[in-house]
Amino acid sequence: MINVAIMGHGVVGSGVAEILIYHADRIAEKVKDKINVKYILDLRDFDGLSYSDKFTKDFESILNDDEVKVVAEVMGGVNPAYDFVKKCLLSGKSVVTSNKELVAAKGAELLKIAQDNNVNFLFEASVGGGIPVLRPMAQCLAANEINSVKGILNGTTNYILNKMIVDNMDFDTALSLAQEKGYAEKDPTADIEGHDACRKVCILASLAFGKHVYPEQVYTEGITNITLGDVEYADGFNCVIKLIGSTERLADGKITASVRPTLVSRDHIISGVNGVFNTVMVNGDQTGDVMFYGKGAGKEATASAVVADIIDCAKHLNARKYLFWEDGSDDYVVCSDKAVKLYIYAAGDDFNTLCTSAEALFGENASYIKNKFKNEIAILTDKKPESELLKAAEQLKANTVKVMHTLF
Ligand code: HSE
DSSP states (O other): OEEEEEEOOSHHHHHHHHHHHHTHHHHHHHHTSOEEEEEEEOSSOOTTSTTGGGEESOHHHHHTOTTEEEEEEOSOSSTTHHHHHHHHHHTTOEEEEOOHHHHHHHHHHHHHHHHHTTOOEEOGGGTTTTSOOHHIIIIITTTSOEEEEEEEOOHHHHHHHHHHHHHOOOHHHHHHHHHHTTOSOSSTHHHHTSHHHHHHHHHHHHHHHSBOOOGGGSEEOOSTTOOHHHHHHHHHTTEEEEEEEEEEEOTTSOEEEEEEEEEEETTSGGGGOOTTEEEEEEEETTTEEEEEEEEOSSHHHHHHHHHHHHHHHHHTTTSOOSOOOBOOOTTSBOOOOOEEOEEEEEEOSOHHHHHHHHHHHHOTTSEEEEEGGGTEEEEEOOSEEHHHHHHHHHTSSOSEEEEEEEEO
């Protein structure tokens, strides 16, 4: 019998407990041993469950119990999760987590501690919820040099944007629906401001390129400035708006990393990823594009990935797994000035001046949607170095200017 502990009994934690306890026989068959949930750590009371006897409010009881070999951290947040995870690894327990904030902030350090203590630290659920992506990247794509990773990494914002696009729903109503469905973080600011996707970009970039990327190194922009007007103009350019996380290896060994609302062409496969679904597209030098798709949030999907990591740890109690990256450095993540097509929205007092200045600056190869009624213009530029386009956008004779990247 292998004893495990679950730290946290929220949306994901309760899902993990339910799978391990209610499907114990199925799991025992796969592990060839019984997995016993010995403790569930939570400060709240959970009376009336068939497994209420397993709850403890005392972390030390887990830490000091040598029978506990694997611990699932599903509390979220950096503190006290960091302290608890570190202590568990140092005491020779393998740890699995769905906590992207923790891995993005402390991944390199915790992986090193796991290595030094000959235990495993796995976090498949931290990116893409139920989608297997970290393990396939580390194992199945091991023969590749990864060129880039990009995708839709946040279910809540994808759900909101999809509701805005398809149902013309306003932002707040769509956010409330996502919260009701259990997709959103405790504080939905992390979703809508792009911080959650940023943490996932950090994890993907660290794994893909072998050096830790910290959240403050990733250019991050959320979706709170996206209006139904932008959605409509995007549609006019045959695009949809998606929150895209992206990281790319440059020729000099440095990388780029960003999260931003992006106009995605309806002809691009990523444009069809809707609702709470996430996708991760990995470009390897041998495989070309490989795409992962599935439910990126929600209790069961995320718990499925956590339990798979627990099973993996249970089957490899005395063997180290493959996940590892080094610590990062300040000058490692940079901006590149490659040629891009931008979406530019501009509004001004004088419609004719606005249109004339736009056409003079962006030329006849750009596409324009002019809205005389609202004194607005939307521009889809020609492909040019980003700095050149941004400089032109500053010169528009407009009161308000908004710029978005595109994916074609
Ligand atoms: N709040 C996250 C999302 C949960 O909406 O994608 C999964 O990480």
